[in-house]
Amino acid sequence: MQPFAYRKIHDVAAAIAQGAGEPNTVFLAGGTDLVQLLQDGIARPAGIVDISDLPFSSIATTIDGMRIGALAKLADVADHPQVRAHYPALATALGETASPMVRNMATTGGNLLQRTRCLYFRDGVSSCNKREPGSGCGALRGEDARAALFGASEACVATHASDLAVALLALDAEVLVAGPAGERSIPVERLHTLPGDTPWIDSDLEPGELISAIFVPRGAAGWAQAYAKLRHRASFEWPLVSAAVSLAVVDGMIEDARVALGGVAHKPWRAEDVETLLIGRELDPVLAREAGEAATEGARPLAGNAAKIPLLARVVSRALADAGGLP
Amino acid sequence: MTPATTFVGSPVSRVDGPAKVTGAAVYAADFDIPHLAHASIVQARVPAGRIAAIDTRAAEAAPGVLAVMTHETTRRLPWHPRDPRPGVDPKAGERLHVLQDDVVRYDGQPVALVVAQSEEQARAAADLVRVDYAPTAARTRFDVAYARAPSEATAKAGRPGDTSRGDPEGAFAQAPVRVDVPFVQPREQHAAIEPHATIAAWDEDGRLTLWDKSQWVDNVRTEIAHVFGLAEDRIRVISPFVGGAFGSGLRTWPHVTLAALAAERVGRPVRLALTRRQLFTNTGFRPHTESRVRLGAFPDGRLTAILHEATGQTSTYEEYAETTLTPARQLYACPNVATRYRLLDMNVNTPSPMRGPGAATGELFLETAMDELAHALGMNPLELRRANLAKTDPDSGKPWSSNALAACWDQAAARFGWADRPRTDEARRAGRERIGSGMASAFYPAHRAKARARVTLYANGGAMIQAATSDMGPGTYTALSQVAADALGLPLEQVRVEIGDSALPPAPAHGGSITMATLGNAVANACAALRETLGADGEGDLTPALRRSGRDSAAAEGASSPGKEAQEYESAAFGAVFAEVRVDPELGTVRVARLVGGYDVGRVVNPKLARSQCIGGMVQGIGMALSEEAVFDRHCGRVMNANLSDYLVPVCADVGALEAFFVESDDRVFNPLGVKGLAEIALCGVAAAIVNAVYDATGLRMREVPVTPERIVTAQAARGR
Amino acid sequence: MSETTTGAGAPAREPVRAPARDSARDDASPGVPPAAHPVRLTVNGEAHDLAVDPRATLLDTLRERLRLTGAKKGCEHGSCGACTVLVDGRRVVSCLALAVACDGREVTTIEGLAAGGRLHPLQQAFLDADAFQCGYCTPGQIMSGVGLMAEGRARDDASLRDELSGNLCRCGAYPNILAALRRTTGIEPAPDATRGDDRLRAAAGVDEIARDARDGAGQGGA
Numbered sequence A: 001m002q003p004f005a006y007r008k009i010h011d012v013a014a015a016i017a018q019g020a021g022e023p024n025t026v027f028l029a030g031g032t033d034l035v036q037l038l039q040d041g042i043a044r045p046a047g048i049v050d051i052s053d054l055p056f057s058s059i060a061t062t063i064d065g066m067r068i069g070a071l072a073k074l075a076d077v078a079d080h081p082q083v084r085a086h087y088p089a090l091a092t093a094l095g096e097t098a099s100p101m102v103r104n105m106a107t108t109g110g111n112l113l114q115r116t117r118c119l120y121f122r123d124g125v126s127s128c129n130k131r132e133p134g135s136g137c138g139a140l141r142g143e144d145a146r147a148a149l150f151g152a153s154e155a156c157v158a159t160h161a162s163d164l165a166v167a168l169l170a171l172d173a174e175v176l177v178a179g180p181a182g183e184r185s186i187p188v189e190r191l192h193t194l195p196g197d198t199p200w201i202d203s204d205l206e207p208g209e210l211i212s213a214i215f216v217p218r219g220a221a222g223w224a225q226a227y228a229k230l231r232h233r234a235s236f237e238w239p240l241v242s243a244a245v246s247l248a249v250v251d252g253m254i255e256d257a258r259v260a261l262g263g264v265a266h267k268p269w270r271a272e273d274v275e276t277l278l279i280g281r282e283l284d285p286v287l288a289r290e291a292g293e294a295a296t297e298g299a300r301p302l303a304g305n306a307a308k309i310p311l312l313a314r315v316v317s318r319a320l321a322d323a324g325g326l327p
Numbered sequence B: 001m002t003p004a005t006t007f008v009g010s011p012v013s014r015v016d017g018p019a020k021v022t023g024a025a026v027y028a029a030d031f032d033i034p035h036l037a038h039a040s041i042v043q044a045r046v047p048a049g050r051i052a053a054i055d056t057r058a059a060e061a062a063p064g065v066l067a068v069m070t071h072e073t074t075r076r077l078p079w080h081p082r083d084p085r086p087g088v089d090p091k092a093g094e095r096l097h098v099l100q101d102d103v104v105r106y107d108g109q110p111v112a113l114v115v116a117q118s119e120e121q122a123r124a125a126a127d128l129v130r131v132d133y134a135p136t137a138a139r140t141r142f143d144v145a146y147a148r149a150p151s152e153a154t155a156k157a158g159r160p161g162d163t164s165r166g167d168p169e170g171a172f173a174q175a176p177v178r179v180d181v182p183f184v185q186p187r188e189q190h191a192a193i194e195p196h197a198t199i200a201a202w203d204e205d206g207r208l209t210l211w212d213k214s215q216w217v218d219n220v221r222t223e224i225a226h227v228f229g230l231a232e233d234r235i236r237v238i239s240p241f242v243g244g245a246f247g248s249g250l251r252t253w254p255h256v257t258l259a260a261l262a263a264e265r266v267g268r269p270v271r272l273a274l275t276r277r278q279l280f281t282n283t284g285f286r287p288h289t290e291s292r293v294r295l296g297a298f299p300d301g302r303l304t305a306i307l308h309e310a311t312g313q314t315s316t317y318e319e320y321a322e323t324t325l326t327p328a329r330q331l332y333a334c335p336n337v338a339t340r341y342r343l344l345d346m347n348v349n350t351p352s353p354m355r356g357p358g359a360a361t362g363e364l365f366l367e368t369a370m371d372e373l374a375h376a377l378g379m380n381p382l383e384l385r386r387a388n389l390a391k392t393d394p395d396s397g398k399p400w401s402s403n404a405l406a407a408c409w410d411q412a413a414a415r416f417g418w419a420d421r422p423r424t425d426e427a428r429r430a431g432r433e434r435i436g437s438g439m440a441s442a443f444y445p446a447h448r449a450k451a452r453a454r455v456t457l458y459a460n461g462g463a464m465i466q467a468a469t470s471d472m473g474p475g476t477y478t479a480l481s482q483v484a485a486d487a488l489g490l491p492l493e494q495v496r497v498e499i500g501d502s503a504l505p506p507a508p509a510h511g512g513s514i515t516m517a518t519l520g521n522a523v524a525n526a527c528a529a530l531r532e533t534l535g536a537d538g539e540g541d542l543t544p545a546l547r548r549s550g551r552d553s554a555a556a557e558g559a560s561s562p563g564k565e566a567q568e569y570e571s572a573a574f575g576a577v578f579a580e581v582r583v584d585p586e587l588g589t590v591r592v593a594r595l596v597g598g599y600d601v602g603r604v605v606n607p608k609l610a611r612s613q614c615i616g617g618m619v620q621g622i623g624m625a626l627s628e629e630a631v632f633d634r635h636c637g638r639v640m641n642a643n644l645s646d647y648l649v650p651v652c653a654d655v656g657a658l659e660a661f662f663v664e665s666d667d668r669v670f671n672p673l674g675v676k677g678l679a680e681i682a683l684c685g686v687a688a689a690i691v692n693a694v695y696d697a698t699g700l701r702m703r704e705v706p707v708t709p710e711r712i713v714t715a716q717a718a719r720g721r
Numbered sequence C: 001m002s003e004t005t006t007g008a009g010a011p012a013r014e015p016v017r018a019p020a021r022d023s024a025r026d027d028a029s030p031g032v033p034p035a036a037h038p039v040r041l042t043v044n045g046e047a048h049d050l051a052v053d054p055r056a057t058l059l060d061t062l063r064e065r066l067r068l069t070g071a072k073k074g075c076e077h078g079s080c081g082a083c084t085v086l087v088d089g090r091r092v093v094s095c096l097a098l099a100v101a102c103d104g105r106e107v108t109t110i111e112g113l114a115a116g117g118r119l120h121p122l123q124q125a126f127l128d129a130d131a132f133q134c135g136y137c138t139p140g141q142i143m144s145g146v147g148l149m150a151e152g153r154a155r156d157d158a159s160l161r162d163e164l165s166g167n168l169c170r171c172g173a174y175p176n177i178l179a180a181l182r183r184t185t186g187i188e189p190a191p192d193a194t195r196g197d198d199r200l201r202a203a204a205g206v207d208e209i210a211r212d213a214r215d216g217a218g219q220g221g222a
């Protein structure tokens, strides 16, 4: 870890000013990702602005939905009675995130902005265009078992590892952002970017922009939801692949649907074709299977990650089955 | 008068337990040594080549830095050869002479060392060292085409290239029922939760003290004496608590030398604590091994041919070899047996023994093949084992000093409920999951070594037992206390055990499951010697005799070494493991619902601790079967998942109900205490039983571990689902 | 093969300890750069005013500055749980917390658990259930267990397993750790759908532990 200047800031405007004004300055929330990156020399900031005391940790129900502070701890969100009651996909995704200790430290904003788990990025020394632009992509011809199936580029085949982001995408959530240019809101779908030629960029945020809260619209509250996560261990592991589904079911008929996929792209991946396929039909095991297959449409495997394709199909079917109460 | 066996055989709690549950137990990195400086390693970033240039200026100028050491600035050490080599070292090749030349032999090799006031500073400065390499061709792909036979020295040490008895090829060709099973077991890491760490301190007289994580303090002392050209009595190695090691603490790894060098350079005590990432390449690992088992049998299940070939990886500078093929030669009665062992030199650090070395791997291969054979025969896998019980050692023809394998099979099967395991598709169905049952035999040769122990009895009724052995978790402190308490006729709490210090009477490696068979007897002998010295007979409290002698204390030493039983008998621990798994065939996940293991390990000194050790082995076996695999990039020659988030050891949620028990056994032929040892056997057979259960649940023959969802769906696709 | 010597004094019963510590440098960590930050940490009820390197983790600060080496280092990446302590009553991995960011917090470590020399019930249960071997993960496991009870997360058997899954035990003591937690929380082992309770109870070591406790065997040497 290289030396850095540390400041804890209690005022939103000052935090934004610091983040935008001083070069190579990063925000520190729960620290669970940033400290890992510091330990491995992947993040080498000159300055760290500790935002953990900013007033962003409340979780509140509003008339049009729920507002979850960006500094709310994952454990508190997962435990929140309203979240459990109205957004079970979210509660499940968070309950299956990391470990109890990490959930007590980690924040929702930090979770969305955690960096990829690509082994080549994380080891701090291998070729990696995301960590060291121009050094090449080690994963592309290397150990690519967890690499992306969708939206990858020659420059980077990494996936986004967040469980939360996948659930939020299926709930049509937005992130509320405060920055030098004022406030704005970004749909979760547009928060993260694809790697393209600039794999070192992960999100749409400008320097100094802070996530203040996540907004989950009320609409999704009445929908049938589920989050299904596949991993090697029974607990305490990032997803290999995952799926969040949210279905508006009226008289057995799917009237509207959101399907989001995790572990398969540089961002949580919206499966619109699957949504279209589901709408207007009745959920049964056959449809769940069909939808799973459809979710893999357009997947472009590398040498070592083709097995993720059938697993993705099945995890989508499983999420649908869970949402629909199928066996 | 106290009966002779109050404590041996009873489930007393760990005597070191209070220290461990309160945080008072002191592990290597915990020692508070005044004026400590901190060292950090710079690792090579190519798998083979030379260091073309090394720029340490920025590191030297960094805050707090005391020294930066490279091969250019480090003094040449004598590195005297060891003759004979310790049992835990490879028999051929030469150990890594760290910081002595510009050659890079594997990715991760230490190429520089930074010493600074604080650990943060040392690491930050290590990060600033710039190394340019002139890479050379490296072997980073496991390709059996390049494998070679082991050297003569390795062959002599029980790891022969080719062995044959009877007519294996002929018998196989004529066997009515045959299977031919390839299998891959990847590189696995010990992954003890305590990282290796060493604190080195030289005194004004040039004596060196090392606080080190070690399973064998005497070996560290001897090795460092040879490396530095010092007399052994100039070095003391201290290691009272070891936070798990499973073999990683048997050898003296290069970082111990580095710590001593650094302390010498800066004239202060230095601590070198390896990071988790560094552990993967600065200590050993279980080598990637590929195997082919061919079995031939008669329709009644009797084996007529076993042909087992295996290739393991080793480094380019040392020939590490395993006894992978010993089970093929010894576990079952079979007249025609051939084994072929090959080694592949790769640009990796040298592998090392990891729990159940050789046997755990070999039995994974052999016992999954036995399951395939049982199905080819249409036979109950348990009956197949029973049909091939080796009443004597089939390899040497010598009698077993004891063998209760049949009892293990019977009792474990009964406890598991093997006879009424679910056998129809209907019965195997449990919601979204399929239930599968599998079993395997377990076998691990038992040995003893030479050791001494000292007992001191005090007039106030306290006793002290001392030996340079270690306790990495099985309970040496407790078990030796039990033996001594019985032998001295004292309550357990009046016995104190001091181990993990090379200043104490010499002991062999705390590995290979030999500790109790060796040290337990040495302690018993020391106590008997003391009894004799004090002119007391029989049993019962020895303190009155001491008081009568008018002394404050009296001490005696006792020794133990293998006798002629080692020539006349074969000794081994045996076991049977039964597994019940739940497979979700949709998602390809496998969960271990139950494991039942029955073990013949000789006399059990402490059933409570012995059970813990066995369930611990089962948990590691679950990891071996389902999640553990060091991911090695075949282009850059690097372990990619060198951390505990990606190298997946089992967590609590992975572990179902585990039951371990011990069949009646007491091997007084092997040694007077009657123990055989149980650390290694506890891992053996577990992974095979699980893989076999996966077959039972799914009909899929998994021939590579770990059995992951990806491998399950791939196998389903190959079968056409 | 025996030799006899005489000596005086009875052996102490304490566990092997580190050499006496150099109390002069209690607070003067050698390598703190000028950018050191003042922080106040209340650890096990005692306030400490320290100047810390902003890079120092809470774990290293506890271990190196306050010499509380009960919290262990296993990975420094949140992956093993060996460094688990309570901060303001909740479980955290102290390797991922910067000490500077913990200014003003209350920290509880394993050393602060046994009140007045009496073991915490979970510590006692760990002893009785033999919920460890090497003991290295143990402080973290116990703090995690104490934390999950304090956080009100001891609900049922399945949740216990999950709540304990952030703490790796390479010695594989999980079944015994669970047994210790069950005993302390009063949670019954989950019945198994297909195979019957008894076998699971036996396998989980529940009866064995109950028997040990009854016979007093569990107290031997403790």
Ligand SMILES: Cc1cc2nc3c(=O)[nH]c(=O)nc-3n(C[C@H](O)[C@H](O)[C@H](O)COP(=O)(O)OP(=O)(O)OC[C@H]3O[C@@H](n4cnc5c(N)ncnc54)[C@H](O)[C@@H]3O)c2cc1C
Residues within 6 Å of the ligand: A026, A027, A028, A029, A030, A031, A032, A033, A034, A035, A070, A071, A096, A097, A098, A099, A102, A105, A106, A107, A108, A109, A110, A111, A112, A113, A114, A161, A162, A163, A164, A209, A210, A211, A212, A236, A237, A238, A239, B645, C077, C078, C079
């Ligand atoms: C062992 C382990 C296992 C894990 N397993 C999982 C898992 O299974 N699933 C999963 O989804 N995640 C997992 N995680 C990731 C974890 O959830 C994230 O590390 C955590 O949520 C990040 O939140 P934080 O508050 O600690 O962020 P920090 O580490 O403080 O920050 C992360 C990044 O976000 C930025 N940032 C933080 N907050 C804001 C904000 N409000 N506005 C702008 N920028 C901000 C920081 O500048 C930094 O770049 C795991 C982590 C660990 C350590």
Ligand code: SF4
Residues within 6 Å of the ligand: A116, A118, A119, A120, A121, A127, A128, A129, A130, A131, A136, A137, A138, A139, A140, A155, A156, A157, A158, A199
């Ligand atoms: S996939 Fe992306 S993150 Fe991984 S090595 Fe390639 S560029 Fe780096």
Ligand code: FES
Residues within 6 Å of the ligand: C072, C073, C074, C075, C076, C077, C078, C079, C080, C081, C082, C083, C084, C093, C094, C095, C096
């Ligand atoms: S050391 Fe903190 S989790 Fe491993």
Ligand code: FES
Residues within 6 Å of the ligand: B193, B243, B244, B473, C131, C132, C133, C134, C135, C136, C137, C138, C168, C169, C170, C171, C172, C173
């Ligand atoms: S007791 Fe050794 S790691 Fe848990």
